[in-house]
Amino acid sequence: MKLMNIKTTLVIIAFLIFITTNFAQERITIVPHPKEIKLNEGELYLDEVVRVGFKNQKVSAVADLMAQDLYKLYQIRVKAKEGKADIFLDIDNSLAEEEFNIIVTKANVTVKGGSYNAVCMGVTSVLQLAKPKKAGLIFPLCEIKDKPTSEYRGVMLDVARQWHSIETVKQVVELCRWYKIRYLQIHLTDDQSFTFPSTTYPNLPTKGRHYSLDELKYLVDFATKRGVVIIPEFDAPGHTTAMRKAMPELFGPSNLGVVDMTKDEVYRAMETIMKEMMDVFYTSPYFHIGGDEAWLGEFQKKEATKAHVAKNDFDNAHDVYLDFLVKMHEVVKKHGKKTLVWESFSGEGSRKVKIPKDMIVFAWETAYQRPESLLKNGYTIINASWKPAYVTPGWRWTKEYIYNWNLHRWENHWNATPAYFNPIQLDKSTPILGGQLCSWEMSEEEQIASIHKRVSAISEVFWNGEGKKSYEDYNERAHIVDDLYTKLIFPVNVEREGFNEPEYEGIYFNRENEFSDKAKVKFKPILADTKLTYTTDGSMPTFSSPQLPKVLELDNNFSARIGVFNSKGLSIGYKVAKYEVNAIKSKIVGDTIPLRDINSKRNRVEFIDEVELELKNLKDQSEIRYTTDGSRPTMNSKRYQGNVLINSSMDLKASCFFDGVPYGKLYENKFVKKNYEKNITTAKKIVAVDRGTGSGINLDKAIDGFVDIDGYWDNSNEATSVIIDLDQETVISSIQLYTYWDGNRVYGYTVEASVNGKDWELIVDRTSNGEVATENGYIDEFTKTKAKFIRVNMLSNTANSSMHIVEVRAY
Structure with missing residues (x-):
């Protein structure tokens, strides 16, 4: 019975710790996260009139700044003054220059930092820590000790x-x-x-x-x-x-x-x-x-x-x-x-x-x-x-x-x-x-x-x-x-309707502000007695600029600078707004090669065999026209009537047309069919030998199956030869060697074959090669030869001192 009581007590304690911690952690919304937080039970409530005080005149400016921010973020009226207050700021010379402590008790909030800058950072943490409640603010009772890792x-x-x-x-x-x-x-x-x-x-x-x-x-x-x-x-x-x-x-x-x-x-x-x-x-x-x-x-x-x-x-x-x-x-x-x-x-x-x-x-x-x-x-x-x-x-x-x-x-x-x-x-x-x-x-x-x-x-x-x-x-x-x-720099609540991907957070700029047909944007100033004005010519809005409608009814692209002004005509925020029509939704059907990095301004799809492009028209009573030669579509271009089969490299562009006029963003994508072959050399064991202590860079690229100018072995002035182990003795009669190609560079090299890895037979000799390297590689045929090992000896490069192999294939 006693054992049961102990177990029950431990479970209850653990549950209470879990509840308290999770409830408190929910309220610790500080970025970057503080180094040390001690959470205490309860919270501090401050009403709609808050006093920010200071002892050291050096922090008076940050007290005034905090007063402005509390009003802008939480609509709390704040008085900044010297002396004790609801939120007290001070410099503590015992702390490091960028170190600060925050203590929240049932009586007040105290921020102490090792310098003015440290107090500024502590104030920012307090602003993020606060949560609105009724007409005031609440803070979890806690002690925070914080300082940066990096200077x-x-x-x-x-x-x-x-x-x-x-x-x-x-x-x-x-x-x-x-x-x-x-x-x-x-x-x-x-x-x-x-x-x-x-x-x-x-x-x-x-x-x-x-x-x-x-x-x-x-x-x-x-x-x-x-x-x-x-x-x-x-x-x-x-x-x-x-x-x-x-x-x-x-x-x-x-x-x-x-x-x-x-x-x-x-x-x-x-x-x-x-x-x-x-x-x-x-x-x-x-x-x-x-x-x-x-x-x-x-x-x-x-x-x-x-x-x-x-x-x-x-x-x-x-x-x-x-x-x-x-x-x-x-x-x-x-x-x-x-x-x-x-x-x-x-x-x-x-x-x-x-x-x-x-x-x-x-x-x-x-x-x-x-x-x-x-x-x-x-x-x-x-x-x-x-x-x-x-x-x-x-x-x-x-x-x-x-x-x-x-x-x-x-x-x-x-x-x-x-x-x-x-x-x-x-x-x-x-x-x-x-x-x-x-x-x-x-x-x-x-x-x-x-x-x-x-x-x-x-x-x-x-x-x-x-x-x-x-x-x-x-x-x-x-x-x-x-x-x-966002409220600090533009104190306005923005509500949006009709956008394609309103929660988008990726690499493409402004995708969250794209719509296909009609959209609405409502602007609601957070602060009383404020006025929103705007300009569409790229100039900064003033108090006397045209007043922004409370609701923007959008059926076409709209770009503006929107200013927020108080009753005295002073600017208290602004933003650049850009809403764009995009009436085409795309999907690639089929196997593609994942891109290592994506340039958001240069769309690209890589594939080996073939893929299909599926386009969906999001605008009623419109049609899609497309081209595959990189030119801009017109009403005379091919009409989209179903998935486009793509089995070769092409620059495809598509546009939505409404009443015969282009409507919305242009879809464009570069489709690249990659030269891939599963050869007898593909993914086999490969080593670099001869000179230096290193094997160069990306040795595996020489036998990965792809002919890709962006993927090659670079000897980095180290090894000059590579040996490929074919796993088993194979009869070969042709070698295709792809080197880096651009300009008019020429590579000199030889190729040898061996059945035991010790005794080598010369099968290709391009020591005095005069043929310019191209995307088609160098092709050499010879008498049928037994080989378990293939050795490529890179001898010269007319462009620079490094040696490069894009791919080695044997037949």
């Missing part, structure tokens, strides 16, 4: 390729603050525009695509109050076409590819501009000098370059480039900052020019140098892996993929990089300063919609490292917290 947590915004208004940049600042991203790097200069307003060189800023000094100073103040540090990037010597077009007499002609690094006046101008930038972005301890993708083809031809190389005892123009990086680094150090640079050099530089070890390197592509090599050479690195930490119009990855990534891993979608076939995973104890999500080439209308959920996911990687919760746990929190962020 550097960054987001990069490209405003040079695609112009962004200050209002959009402010929303990115808010995004960084909301997810505890410490640094916002702004890519201010590139080939397309120079956005910084230099006062020394007033002709340098690109007309219609640059900021004013007042705008940038305001932006820095805006970010500082939110605990976000803005890092300026002045990308040079490459990516400088806008500079050279504006001032060719100083920086060189527009076709030079880089600024003219032979001229002393260029270095003086660079320092002047850099100092101007540093004065504006004074809060940043860092300055980014760019340094990537400096194409020296034209520069190295110049007589002035050749003279500069000789004068400085350099080996070549590349040394001039490396020396430029060193000089820019010296300028940064001279003004008390730390240098950031893109991975853009190999080893430690060159024989003549060494890259200083105190430059912090963004390891992004792995093409110039692998991250482990950078570390071995003594550099501090930040992980900005192309995949999945880049967001571009075409290449982007889901928030789940990003969440499951880690800061010691590098991947890439580009097959010319080491991280493409074999992702680089370093030991979790390897010192990495942090990571950065980079948003490149994005239009202003795409920007927030494309990055806000991805920044949410990557913030967990930066903040918690290997201590992340499960993706399912994160996703439950993320939906709630992200909804609060």
Whole structure:
């Protein structure tokens, strides 16, 4: 009986713990998840009038900010004042700079941080922790201790390729603050525009695509109050076409590819501009000098370059480039900052020019140098892996993929990089300063919609490292917290009807806002006495712009910028809205080859035999017309009347026509029939031999059955021969060897056969080959020969020093 009582008691205790924990965890909707949470029984209720207090005047600005946010998010009237209050903020010097504690009791909420920035982050956690109840707020009674795993947590915004208004940049600042991203790097200069307003060189800023000094100073103040540090990037010597077009007499002609690094006046101008930038972005301890993708083809031809190389005892123009990086680094150090640079050099530089070890390197592509090599050479690195930490119009990855990534891993979608076939995973104890999500080439209308959920996911990687919760746990929190962020920048409830996939969360931009026939969007301002206005010409809405209808009745594409204004005419939020007609639903029937990575701007389907394309028309009284030659469909194009059989490569486009006029988005897909054959060599055992200690990259690609220019063995200047074990003795009389093909490259090689793996017979000799490599490969026939082993000896490549085998087939 006593045993039964003990068991019953334990079951009841366990059940109560389960209920309490799950109920409490439901309310801990903070992203990124705190390091330590102690949940206590009960909750704190604050009514509709909340007092936010502080002891240290240094946090008065964040108290005012919290008051604004509580009203915008929860419609709670807040008074910020010095002294004790319902929510009390303070700096605790015993805590680390980015450490903060939150204590919620039945009396109040206390936030203490090791710095102003830490208090800002604590306040963000409190805003996410709160839940509305009646006319007030409730908080679970708890104690939270939190601090980041990574010192550097960054987001990069490209405003040079695609112009962004200050209002959009402010929303990115808010995004960084909301997810505890410490640094916002702004890519201010590139080939397309120079956005910084230099006062020394007033002709340098690109007309219609640059900021004013007042705008940038305001932006820095805006970010500082939110605990976000803005890092300026002045990308040079490459990516400088806008500079050279504006001032060719100083920086060189527009076709030079880089600024003219032979001229002393260029270095003086660079320092002047850099100092101007540093004065504006004074809060940043860092300055980014760019340094990537400096194409020296034209520069190295110049007589002035050749003279500069000789004068400085350099080996070549590349040394001039490396020396430029060193000089820019010296300028940064001279003004008390730390240098950031893109991975853009190999080893430690060159024989003549060494890259200083105190430059912090963004390891992004792995093409110039692998991250482990950078570390071995003594550099501090930040992980900005192309995949999945880049967001571009075409290449982007889901928030789940990003969440499951880690800061010691590098991947890439580009097959010319080491991280493409074999992702680089370093030991979790390897010192990495942090990571950065980079948003490149994005239009202003795409920007927030494309990055806000991805920044949410990557913030967990930066903040918690290997201590992340499960993706399912994160996703439950993320939906709630992200909804609060959208209300922070656009305090309006939006209700939608008639959309094709309203809950879509994938790689395709704006798919959740596509409809097939008619749709409705209702806008309900959250705050009293607010007005919604809009523009459709790309300009920012003002208080006096046309008033937005309460309900948008949509039967065609609609794009607008929508502004939210209070009764005083002040802007309190805005968004870019884009609703699109898509009246075609597609489905591929048949076996396809899964794509490793998908470019959302270049649809592609790969198959081996044949597939069918099924199209469904979602618009009444309309028809679908299509083409298979890549041309745009017209009413004269073939009418869709059933599944389209596809048994060859083609570019297929389809359009819905209503009353003889194209209606909605164009469907387009590139269908690629792959050259696949299950040969006697396919998937057999293969080894690389002869030279070096490695076997090169992707050895299995040489016998995977596919002739794919993106899938090949690269010997990486290591082994020069491969041996294929056919499993059993086989009679062969022909070898078809596919090498990499492009341009006019020619490969020299021989092929040998053996029945025992020791005694070899020469069966193909292309030592003096003169035939250009093509997609059809090299075909050689010979007398029937018994073979259990086939050895391919790669001897030469007229394009470069590496050897490449796409596929080996024997008959």
